[in-house]
Amino acid sequence: MDVLQIVIVIGMLALIAKPLGNYVYHVFSNESNRTDRLFGWVEKPIFAAIGLRHRAGMTWKRYALSFIAVNFALVAVSYVLLRAQNGLPLNPNGIGGMEPTLVLNTVISFITNTNLQHYSGETGLSYFSQMAVIMMMMFTSAATGFSVAVAFVRGITGKGKTLGNFFEDFVKAHTRIFFPLALVVTLVLVALQVPQTLDPTLSVTTLQGTAQQIAIGPVASLEAIKHLGTNGGGFFGVNSAHPFENPNALTNVIEILSMWALPAALPFMYGRFAKNGKQGWVVFSAMMALFLVFLTVAYTAEKSGNPALEALGIDASQGSMEGKEVRFGIAQSALFTTVTTAATTGTVNNMHDTLTPLGGLVPLAEMMLNVVFGGKGVGLVNMLMYAMLAVFICGLMVGRTPEFLGRKLEPREMKLIAVAILAHPFIILAPTAIAFLTDLGKGSISNPGFHGISQVLYEYTSAAANNGSGFEGLADNTSFWNITTGLVMFFGRYVSMIALLAVAGSLVRKQWVPETIGTFRTDNALFAVLLVGTVILIGALTFLPAIVLGPVAEHLTIRQ
């Protein structure tokens, strides 16, 4: 039954991905189509209200400047709202203002689509903050990532001179994708028992006659966009493990598909832009192949359980249940863990700190690679970056100038790609080393032995990959962690985005090279294999030593 339910969910994803990819293509192709009539009436007043008259195409620099300006404005307003939340409306539980380094960490975390949370929602945020800061940034950061990805794809596939208009892309991502989907998912989740209310914390008398306080709030509306936007920040401290965020296996499946469908659809959108559906299939297959390997490892490791507990003589046949919920069991927990770190959502329905060592290796490795589907747009862009690298390496081997989609890849592009690829391990491994060198970092580790290494490594990997899940035992709400992870999230998001927009900006101006018999093809199974090989090669070269010190060493310890 475990395998069957996993196969069904993957099957549903496979059915949704391609039509959804087509739809997203129509939204952003800017050619007139049926969806215009459906959404035009909403968009026209929005364009008028923001003063956008021409919707002219932008150069990569202008595109980058526009999205940075919008993100900066959103961060500035959010900073003020969080600092002043105790004096603002909709605060029925009387929550106080937030401490400055924690506010800094939180606003960076949400605008970068990371959603690392060093606060606990039920005790740290008013309802107004949950709405006007958290939900708002869940929409806007997702739409930003989506727009940049679309601009990148336009750049590498288009014959025009520009990457499109950021403001137009941003608005359409909301009106045609996130708003309608979020409203539908919200209502379905409420029907399946996720609360949605502005009433304060409930007070009840339990069956045994004691008092119980139950935190509640506008949970469903956050849940919907949290997953659709691959954000991942929970309403409550324990995120989607909380019975109010994720009350049953059906909501679990809906949340999985919500966070997975759009990232899985993007390769197909790319195929449409490239006017070659096979290009999309190659990228999708490479992602899915990596995903299936990771899922198998996670499920097997969790099902085999923790030998240290088994040795106590209890009935441990169910698997490793520490940190997991009965309603999900091993199958829905392992699937959720693998999807949340593949789609870089970072929502969790079980505690990743308590995963078996190999089960915990899976989310860690997926975030290190950062290309297995990936977050809103970022995964596709990263995978295409690896595709260019693969073409480049193959080109070197046969002594030809590498070409990708009919354009020559030259030193300028490869330098920018090298920056983006190297930045990721650098901002993970360097801060991890710094944390171990200082008492400020080391003092927060809660689990002894090799697992302590994994805790620190996981925190920075999650920040750099803009994932946001954590090995939550780590006592991370200190100035040291707030500031260092804040910087890592910032660079993790913007360095690669800007570098890759620059690549797109440079490619879009190049001469089209006609395809010949000698052209290295990027739309067949051979290339899919080369792509996966390149990803694993780069990933293993950079991260294997760190992984051996953490999860692998812990695995060997508890097998004794």
Added chain:
Amino acid sequence: MATLAQDRQGGEEERSGGSMLWIAIRLSLLFILLCGIVYPLVSTGLAQLLFPHQANGSLLKDKAGNVVGSELIGQSFADPSYFQGRVSSIDNKAEASGSNNYAPSNPDLLARVKASIAAWQKDNPDVPIDRLPIALVTNSGSGLDPHITPQSALVQIPRIGKLTGLSAAELTSLVDAYTEDRDLGVFGDKRVNVLKLNLALKEKLGK
């Protein structure tokens, strides 16, 4: 003429640079309003209108109509004549949520599970520990897990039978009646809602 046209173009470029920032600011403010205020309030309104019971926390009432909690939030049952839920390091205090976050290699995990097993043996001398399911001695992720596995309910029957005087057959059929199937028959695991089961047990005993 040419230079004049170029100048005008340059001037336009500059002006639109300023207007770009202005658009960015207006866009940001508008979307703070739309995403942060309009969307959650519309959602709340629709949810309260269409599904008021679910939207307000799925509260559970006893026969007399008193609210005894939420069917989704676990409760602590100190009285051994009730079915017990899972380990909760926060004692099911639902104003917050959380767990120990013990790694599998953490000695504290081993110590906590050993203590749970010892307590189990004291309360359930008739059931050998190789029948004690792992779900009963491990902490759930939320610390608020409302469910246990059917196995975890069945192994508690000898103890509860002795304390309440109900027969094993009666209790087994009660557990069976409150065993929920997988969602749509395939998703998730079979489970028993501890609060609902104990509510039924209490009513059966006429307490």
